[in-house]
Amino acid sequence: MSNPLVSVIIPTYKRVNYLKLTLDSIINQTFQDFEIIVIDDGSPSDENLILCNNYKKVYYIKIENSGGPAKPRNIGIKEAKGKYIAFVDDDDLWLPSKLEKQIAILEQNLDFGLVHSCCEIIDEKGVAKNEIIGRPGTPDVKHGNVSLRMMGNWTIMSSTPLVRKEVIEKVGFFNEKMLPAGEDVEYWTRTSFCTKFYYIDKPLVQYRVHNNNISNQKTKYLQLPLYLKSVLENQLELKIIDKKQFQLLLNNLCKMQIRTFKNGFFKTLKNLFLIDSKWIIKPNNIKMMIFLFIKK
Template sequence: MIRISVVIPLYNKEKEISDTLKSVINQSYPADEIIVVDDGSTDNSADIVKGFSDNRIKLIQQKNSGESQARNTGIAAASNEYIALIDADDLWEEDFLLEIKALIERFPNAVFYSTGTYRIDEYGRKIKNKTPLSSDFFGIVNNFYKAFSFSNYGLVFSSSVCIRKSIFLRGYRFPVGEKRGADLYYWLVLSTLGDLAFSGRNLSIYKMNATNRSISPSTEGIIAYNIKWFYTTPSLKELQNYKGIKKFIRKNSLINAYYLALNKDIASLKKTIYFIKQYDFLLFLMLLPAFFMPRFFLRIIKHIRRKFR
């Protein structure tokens, strides 16, 4: 029998955590344990979790240390090899864990597993995340970087993935203290270790309209961790799929730069661009226009991109 632990990092999600827990509890294939790590919430989030009578739920409370540390704490405490992640404001369709179980049975040597996703936008509309893979795809993703790049909102995210604890115990952990790009870094690292087994069924739900989703502009400037990791890890050049990772990082850096410009995070934009200048001068030249492009033009680009999605 395949036993799956669920890990939920929690911080000030009193409006959403109840629905998230219900979606986990009501799975057609039940989780073996549900670990909620309260990362120093200042609202009623922890009390809401305590109000659930399901004996599979284990609440761990720690001082505020960030989402990555909360995930690491939960994964370390998990009893099983397979660990499904879900954020405290997202949802699963009732067959999510059943589909993950089927992927594990069919592809026991994969490093990580995921299903397709929906997004609930700021207007409450449920939108299918389109990917290059068909809705009936059930197998190993041959080119993770290409499939991720050509998906509307990425191929996997932090509420669609099931990972292995044995990989975590080898030292591959979510980077603590990083405010942006930590999740994407982790998916990229896993992709260098082995295969992603993926189901095209859309069974995980990302709520774009949840509380505390927006990221405020930084005064000191923040470089996304996935970008820092790529350009400061020389050993990546020895990987067979290095060119695929580099192409992916370049595209992601472009998207990140224009996102920062649109959201007036000039400190992070400047810091990111001049960091990249040290390693990739061509990409640096491609990012420079983000400094000077009028915001109304950036909004038009964003609108066109959303319409295309």
Template sequence: MTATMPLISVIVPVYNGETTIKETIESVLNQTFVNLELIVIDDGSQDSTLNVIANIQDSRLKVFSYKNAGVAISRNRGIKKAGGQFISFLDADDLWTLDKLESQLKALQSTPQAAVAYSWVDYINAEGEFLHNGNHITINGDAYKQMLVENVLENGSNPLIIREALIQVGGFNQSLTPAEDWDMWLRLAARYEFVTVPSPQILYRTLSHSGSTNVLKMEKVCSQLIEQAFNRAPASVQYLKKRASGILYYYLIHKSLESNNSSQNSIAAMRFFYNTIRYDASVWQWRIMLKTIIRISTLFLLSPLLYQRFKAVYRRFYAKDSRQLQHNL
């Protein structure tokens, strides 16, 4: 008797994820939609990641180990192993709400012209505690123009994609890590329509040691992505290029302020602030601009311990403005 192929393939790349991989895997296996396979691509982990996974018993879980090659190649390896008609990706430290796959699949099935379904994002800390809302942007239909200026989906753990569409646009570009997900969503948006599930179903974990905290590398790669994207974009959207750069530097300010205190981050934040104004000052609201200047100044002046205390006080009293800063990205 031939086994029934799963409808959805979930691909989880992991490298040294011993502290979070169990919770991440459980957020997939406990989904309300059950006709799935979970493909874990171990990217040469040196910790106890594989031992943790070995203690999880579920026939839908498949594990493949390789030498370390990075997240883009790991996702591409997972695509080759996937048998589902739909594919979704989940990073090894992020989580989904239990109805994520079911909701996104229903959205695609009820919107046959769309090839990508995505949900809203909320941010959590290392302990899984809520930090702040994501952008919560809703796009139903053509997402290309907005995706040119910002990563609407915010991370690599978000969409459910029709497999054939994913194959048509090609794999993840390893030269664009840590922005390889934005590049992929942009290439999909250039050819296919999107549909939104207007609910925060992706819980993106912010970790001080994650690749996304390397703001200088992110600046270089995202600037390269913007240049490449607008080189192949039609003349009718070239006016958006400065807006894209302005939003990028606005985002990099936030990443600098959330990273561990260092003179490098404070100097980078000052430069990012200048570039935001140079490219597109309209992203600012004066009140948020003033508070951002204060935070950059304290990052430069305070010791790491005092800066961490300052951040805690800032979050307590200015949480609303912090959410507004994120919403404007």
């Protein structure tokens, strides 16, 4: 029996009702050559197991609770048999032609290693809010060689990308040492230095907004710029970027850190000096800090 073309990886924890909707949205894709790997991050009941047993294409794995999606995603990567890998959060939904459109793009554009899109926002009950998230001012911002435009400015919506497995093997695993917030940003930032991104300026995913979204836990993102600095230093060491590009992106990280000050002023200030000891003598950084302080 041949391997599936696509491996779909879903980390989950105590969201059986949302997970069912997510699974149904994948099962109902117009493209059907895929496997689904559900990694349960130690949910206290067997509800997820019972649910997943109802789907022939689902392979269910349960692990001890790790506290975040990084380890479950990494286990999914290790188990994946597909030529392409897709990631889905357990509360998001795929629109029916998502895989079909993305497979066609990667099959026809061999120099691109990843295809992604923006998302339509839905509420807790699945009602569309007529809002789009993840759409840039112009599509070219998120398309092509994006590494010098991406770091400190934007990230991929995590339920949208389809990635060649060979790219995943080059990038490596999600960082399990990070808090469960921003580990996807760090991962896709690393990926941007390994391949070109193909951006589709149409929502292929419905992104669910509710009180338990990790993205609502703002204080956990305070350390993210420091992790991104480590990524940046690695690219400089590998000579993928030069010193001028390093300084440009380093200042992007300073601006990213400044935007976190409402969530912890003194922590933000400390991290700014850890990112760049000279951040304070750069006029635009101080102007940005003052503007955000007044706006507060």
